[in-house]
Amino acid sequence: MTEADLLIRGGYVALPGPDCRMARVDIAVADGKIVALGPGLELAAAFLLEASGLVLLPGVVDPAVRFLPAQAETRITAPGEIGAPFAAGGGTLYADLPGGRNLPLYDPEGLARKKAFLLAHSRTDFALWAGISGTAVHFGKMEALRDAGIVGFHASLAPAERDGAPPVAHPLLLRAMKEAARLGLPVHLHTESGVPELPAANNGLGGPRSLFLESHPPRAEDEAVRIALDLAGEAGCALFLSPLTLVESLARIEAARAAHPELRVTTGSAAHHLLFSEEDGAAAAHSPLGQKFTRARPLPPLRSDPVRAALFAAAASHPSPIDLLLSGHAEAHGMRTAQHAHAALLTRPDLASETGPGRARLASRLGPDAAAFLGLADRKGGIALGKDADLLFLDLEESHRVGMGAGECLYAERESLYAGQVVGGRIVRVLQRGRTLFANGRMAKIVKEGEVCFIPRQG
Structure with a gap:
């Protein structure tokens, strides 16, 4: 029986506490929310994402x-x-x-x-x-x-x-x-x-x-x-x-x-x-x-x-x-x-x-x-139980120079202050409520209406 829609395995996540210590953990996602968080999660998931060597941030x-x-x-x-x-x-x-x-x-x-x-x-x-x-x-x-x-x-x-x-x-x-x-x-x-x-x-x-x-x-x-x-x-x-x-x-x-x-x-x-x-x-x-x-x-x-x-x-x-x-x-x-x-x-x-x-x-x-x-x-x-699974995957080994080519820059007018700058890492994947927005240099296709939400203030 499937317990999660997505299991993210082995990324480095900052643990709660004043020292913000980084540790390798797994993250389970169901219905767009984080439902389990910890090392070596043992559960069935519809999809698996391997994040070894990557830093996972909100x-x-x-x-x-x-x-x-x-x-x-x-x-x-x-x-x-x-x-x-x-x-x-x-x-x-x-x-x-x-x-x-x-x-x-x-x-x-x-x-x-x-x-x-x-x-x-x-x-x-x-x-x-x-x-x-x-x-x-x-x-x-x-x-x-x-x-x-x-x-x-x-x-x-x-x-x-x-x-x-x-x-x-x-x-x-x-x-x-x-x-x-x-x-x-x-x-x-x-x-x-x-x-x-x-x-x-x-x-x-x-x-x-x-x-x-x-x-x-x-x-x-x-x-x-x-x-x-x-x-x-x-x-x-x-x-x-x-x-x-x-x-x-x-x-x-x-x-x-x-x-x-x-x-x-x-x-x-x-x-x-x-x-x-x-x-x-x-x-x-x-x-x-x-x-x-x-x-x-x-x-x-x-x-x-x-x-x-x-x-x-x-x-x-x-x-x-x-x-x-x-x-x-x-x-x-x-x-x-x-x-x-x-x-x-x-x-x-x-x-x-x-x-x-x-x-x-x-x-x-x-x-x-x-x-x-x-x-x-x-x-x-945040990366915590009950929160939306909004995550970025950061590869600190992949430094690169910012280019303005059609496959690199997503602005309609391809210009930016950052053109030509060397960045010491690369964001390789972005999830919103557990759904991939961006991966491997490409935007994901829009699958259906309702993927985007207006988020009202709660307090």
Whole structure:
């Protein structure tokens, strides 16, 4: 008699406990859930996967992405087209941020529309952030959005051109944050504010790179963090600040936490802000791969190498002031990073080693910690009994150079910050609820409707 749908044999898994010790274990899956976990499992299974020599980690949960391109409803037609690169990079669940005119999500009708679109076109499970509108009529709809399962509310302190969402005046934002606190939901704020002496037209998107950098100075992040902490302290709401690029921002947050223990702030940084500097961009601009830097517009921008190195050191420390690590993928800004960001982090010896935070601890910031923050930990973000069997298989012996060929890169426009980078390992298989999403360099075929789920917040 079959006891499991799938038995995964002999992979290395981090065991529960403060030391995150890795051990060889077997994993049994039935009905998409982990039903048994331990060494040498003796049970009958319909299918067997041999994982000897591979590291098994929870599937990546990215807490804040923008996967939809401009005019998504007319440009995206194929099932599974959204998030395929994310799945190939170990991703099994993402929380999509609202964007200005691109499937806006400010009310239950917008939620239903975007949810239906992603159920038809996403390759992985997903959750949704709702936007905070600059109009008072929005506040009466926030509770209905909470009841429909959103993970939180997103707003911007920057001009709309920077974040893709309309800015909200501080009095209205404070009112919305107080309502979010009443509803028990976090507020995510993009970490740039408007800089008064730089007109919004000088946002640099599509213009010279020097103009882009000039109109996104570090002080825009410092100002945004200061404003966000003040508003969250007055409103009493949980706050998520990302993407942070400056250790000074992290220090300001740590000081606010120490002074106000009731202040709940979660910090996040994007992989490219840890791994690339503006000097990399300047050097690459004159190489055959230069277009990957000149066209991409990370927000906030890449920083100087000393600033990047300081942020990297903060990420590598244990404990780290950076709570969550993100891919930073933003399709509309040319930031195509979801396929390679997580493998690049998980295979860096100066990050993912026992001299740093350890691979299991690093993976926690890419999966379990993000799922817990989003209120999805009842079923996502861990290798444990009863959880969804969302797993990535990592081969640390297979280093490779990231290519942009048709068989290597899954972005519709084959360009990425990671083009040409050497990654010290390869994600060779990804499972979502025990079903293969990606294996041996190829996306699995979509078998039937209902393979993708909208995951509502549970707590």
